[in-house]
Amino acid sequence: MRCLLPALTLLAACLCLLAPGCGSGGPDRPALLAASPAPGSVVPSGLGSVRLDFDQPVRLLLDYQARVLREGSPLPCVAFQRADEPSSVRVRLLAPAAFSPGAYEVQALEGLVVNDGDHYALEPQSFAFEVAGTPAFFVGSPATGHVVAYDDATRTATSATPTPAGRAPVAIVAQQLGLSTRVLVQLATGGGLGRSLASYEEGDASMAEVVLSTSGGDLEASAPALLVEPQGALAYAAWRDTAAGLVRLARVRVADGVETGSLLLSAPAAADCAPTALCLRPGSPDSLLVVARSGGTGWLCTVDLAAWAEVDSDAALAGTQPRALGLEAGAAVVTGSSLLLGQPSSATASLEAFPLDGGTLTSYAVLQPGSPRSLRLTYDDALVVQGLSGGAGDELLATRARADLSIFSPVDVSDDVGGVDQGATQARAIAQVPGQARLYVLLDADCLAFMAWDSTVLVQQDLDAPTPGVQAMALTGLASGATCVGTREGGLP
Numbered sequence: 001m002r003c004l005l006p007a008l009t010l011l012a013a014c015l016c017l018l019a020p021g022c023g024s025g026g027p028d029r030p031a032l033l034a035a036s037p038a039p040g041s042v043v044p045s046g047l048g049s050v051r052l053d054f055d056q057p058v059r060l061l062l063d064y065q066a067r068v069l070r071e072g073s074p075l076p077c078v079a080f081q082r083a084d085e086p087s088s089v090r091v092r093l094l095a096p097a098a099f100s101p102g103a104y105e106v107q108a109l110e111g112l113v114v115n116d117g118d119h120y121a122l123e124p125q126s127f128a129f130e131v132a133g134t135p136a137f138f139v140g141s142p143a144t145g146h147v148v149a150y151d152d153a154t155r156t157a158t159s160a161t162p163t164p165a166g167r168a169p170v171a172i173v174a175q176q177l178g179l180s181t182r183v184l185v186q187l188a189t190g191g192g193l194g195r196s197l198a199s200y201e202e203g204d205a206s207m208a209e210v211v212l213s214t215s216g217g218d219l220e221a222s223a224p225a226l227l228v229e230p231q232g233a234l235a236y237a238a239w240r241d242t243a244a245g246l247v248r249l250a251r252v253r254v255a256d257g258v259e260t261g262s263l264l265l266s267a268p269a270a271a272d273c274a275p276t277a278l279c280l281r282p283g284s285p286d287s288l289l290v291v292a293r294s295g296g297t298g299w300l301c302t303v304d305l306a307a308w309a310e311v312d313s314d315a316a317l318a319g320t321q322p323r324a325l326g327l328e329a330g331a332a333v334v335t336g337s338s339l340l341l342g343q344p345s346s347a348t349a350s351l352e353a354f355p356l357d358g359g360t361l362t363s364y365a366v367l368q369p370g371s372p373r374s375l376r377l378t379y380d381d382a383l384v385v386q387g388l389s390g391g392a393g394d395e396l397l398a399t400r401a402r403a404d405l406s407i408f409s410p411v412d413v414s415d416d417v418g419g420v421d422q423g424a425t426q427a428r429a430i431a432q433v434p435g436q437a438r439l440y441v442l443l444d445a446d447c448l449a450f451m452a453w454d455s456t457v458l459v460q461q462d463l464d465a466p467t468p469g470v471q472a473m474a475l476t477g478l479a480s481g482a483t484c485v486g487t488r489e490g491g492l493p
Contacts, residue, residue, distance in 0.1 A: 029119045030054045032108060039127035047099040047131055048176065048232050048489075049092040050106050057086040058113035061120060065109040066091045070102045076380065079112060089113055092230065094282075094379075100434045101131050135433055136202070136488040137440055139448070140169030140185060143481025147172060147185055149202055152433070155463065159203045160478045165191055171224035172486030174202065175232050175254050181488055182254055184210075186226040186237050194219040196239055197226075197250070199257030202488075212250050213262035217243030223331070224429070224484060225275040228254060229305075230285065232489060238265075238275035238290055245269035247292045249303060261308050266322045267292035267299040277332035277375075279339070281356070289339065289356075291332045292322070298329030300339065300354070326361065327352050331375035333384065335402055338362075342372025342386055349386055349398040351405065366408050368398055376430040376439065377402070383453055385439065387427030396427040397441065401456045411458050413441060413449050414470040422447050422472075431485045442485045447472040 036051040037043045050068075059081065066079040068091060076094040091106060093099065107126040114120045134153035141148070145166030149159045161183075163169055168188040175182050181202035190196035194214035198207035212219060219239035226237040234251055241248040246269050251261035267273055273294040281287040286306040292299045300323040302311040314321040330344040339354040349370050353362040370388030377384055384405065386398040397411035415424035422445035429442040438461070441449040449472045450461040464471035475482050 028056075028115070028117065029121050030056055030058045030113055030115045031121060032125050035106070035127050037129040039129065042130045042132050044131070044133055049090040050099075051085070052089045052091070052106075052108055054087050054089070054113065056115050058089065058115055060089060060112070061114045062111040065112040067107040067109065068093065069105045069107070070100075072105075094230065099131050100135055100436055101133050103130050104128065135436070136174070136181070137431065137433075138172045138174055138183065138486045138488075139442065139475060139479050139482035140172050140484040140486075141479055141481040142168030142188070142483055144478045146478040147183065147207075148475075148477075148479040148482075149183075155473050157477070157479065161200055161204055161207055163187060164195065164198055164207055164209050167191065169484055170221045171226040171237075171484050173226055173228050173235060174486055174488040175228055175235075176488055177232070177255055182257075183486075184226065184228075184235050184237075184252070184254065184257070186221055186224065186239075188221055190214075190219045190239075192218050194241075196221060197237055197252065197257075199252075208257060210252060210257045210259060212259050214248070215241050215243035215246075215264070217241065219248060220274070222274055223276045225278045225290075227278050227280065228489060229280070234260070236278060236288060238278055238292075240274040245271070245273055247273060247275050247290060247301070249288075249290060251305075251308070263303065263308070263310060265290055265292070265301040265303075265310055266320045267294045267301055268322075270294045272296065276329045277341075279332055279334045281334050282336075289332075289334060291325075291329050291339070291341070293329040298325035298327055298341070299323065300325055325354055327354070330372060333375050333377040335377055335381065335384070340375065340377075340384060340405075342375050344371060344373070346371055349388055349391075349408070349410075351384070351386065351400065353405065362405075364400070364405050364408070366398075368392070368395070368408065368410050370395065370398070373426060373428060374430045376432065378437070378439075378453060379432055380437070383456060383458060385430060385458065387430050387441065389426040391425075396424065396443065397451070397458065399456070399458050407456070409456075409458075411451075412460070413443065413451075414460055414472055415443050415445050415447050415449070416467075416469050416471050417447055417474040418464070418471070419467045419469060422474075428483055429485045431487050434487055434489055440485050440487070442482060443472070446475045446480050446482070448475060448485070449473075 034053040063079040068077040171186040195209035196219040197210040200207040277291040290301040349368040351364040370391035374387030394412040395410040401407040415422040424443035424445035426444040
């Protein structure tokens with residue numbers, strides 16, 4: 001269907017001044033011929049991008065003139081073009097990458113694309129489609145040596161896959177590829193051979209070890225350091241290379257679990273040298289930040305993904321140099337031009353903002369008890385959520401408004417299951433539900449809390465309404481002892 005957006009009249013007038021071929025003479029303008037998914041269609045869960053097909057070759061002019069609404073609410077998105085699709089433009093969500101179940105509207109506004117004559121479509125267009133199914137999440141247990149997949153709607157286990165030789169899972173990512181889901185699992189060790197990443201298709205009876213480069217020893221991970229790029233084609237993971245005493249970063253193709261690159265990074269060699277976090281910098285898709293601990297302090301290594309090389313932070317010194325953080329390394333997220341870090345040894349819910357582009361380190365100290373263990377930025381950039389160990393009572397989470405990090409709120413997390421307190425003392429891991437304003441919070445008492453947020457308020461969802469109080473989900477069987485949680489994202493078709 002087509003819809004006119006009168007509010008864009010001023011924009012159209014400005015563009016008319018800029019575009020050489022724009023005028024009232026009715027030039028040959030690009031027209032939207034088709035879309036994938038087709039307007040009005042219902043598609044399976046896991047869609048990674050929407051394709052807009054025009055009647056002639058086009059190029060992007062104003063990539064922000066594409067909009068995506070889910071159930072009427074706008075989602076952060078970006079338009080991009082693939083080299084093999086000269087007459088098409090794709091739109092994907094910024095974070096997370098998947099179109100989760102729900103009703104969507106995609107709007108192509110004025111100035112999104114122009115043709116070879118610099119003419120753009122004057123009439124905005126939109127179309128709607130629906131994504132069916134439910135999200136999936138995965139938990140990994142070192143105690144049982146398994147990764148268990150769950151259906152979000154029913155909260156029932158759909159599969160359980162053992163890790164190679166029962167080695168401990170540290171981090172999980174899952175990527176939708178067509179109608180199948182490829183799961184990558186970072187392992188604490190590689191069996192002495194550096195086989196510290198495993199890959200499998202959801203539902204498989206076993207995992208395949210990914211062959212990784214090493215310096216002759218093993219690759220070890222003590223904290224999650226695994227992510228998939230927004231396009232869904234490549235994954236990045238980091239470990240301690242035991243033979244080199246350095247951090248090693250691997251690039252792996254998601255579809256078949258093949259390593260396509262490996263780098264030893266410049267954080268100083270030391271007995272405690274190890275990665276603590278990986279982050280992609282918003283607005284700089286080719287910039288990967290690797291946070292590392294070495295010599296009792298924190299270091300930051302920046303990798304140019306396009307060049308597949310570490311960026312030298314100090315040209316005055318010989319060799320490639322990391323940046324000294326001047327504080328302890330731990331879980332981290334990037335927001336704006338700051339790297340936010342929790343301090344694992346702190347007895348309170350502290351947060352440090354390290355300036356990536358120069359400036360002064362900012363500390364956000366509070367009296368809230370609890371050592372920071374996990375950290376998550378909500379996909380809409382509204383909240384920074386910290387998972388705590390040893391919080392006051394049930395206050396195992398803390399939130400800060402992204403717009404003002406000094407605004408702090410402790411959050412109660414109930415670990416009740418069937419009306420019985422499970423005795424949780426730590427929020428071990430936090431995962432984002434793709435495309436929704438919800439989080440999974442993994443607690444250390446074999447239970448999982450479902451949290452939702454509205455603006456700057458984070459509240460727990462009750463999973464058992466007939467039982468008094470707010471109830472969490474029990475993790476039993478092969479999921480007991482879980483220490484990591486991951487979700488299924490979308491991938492390019």
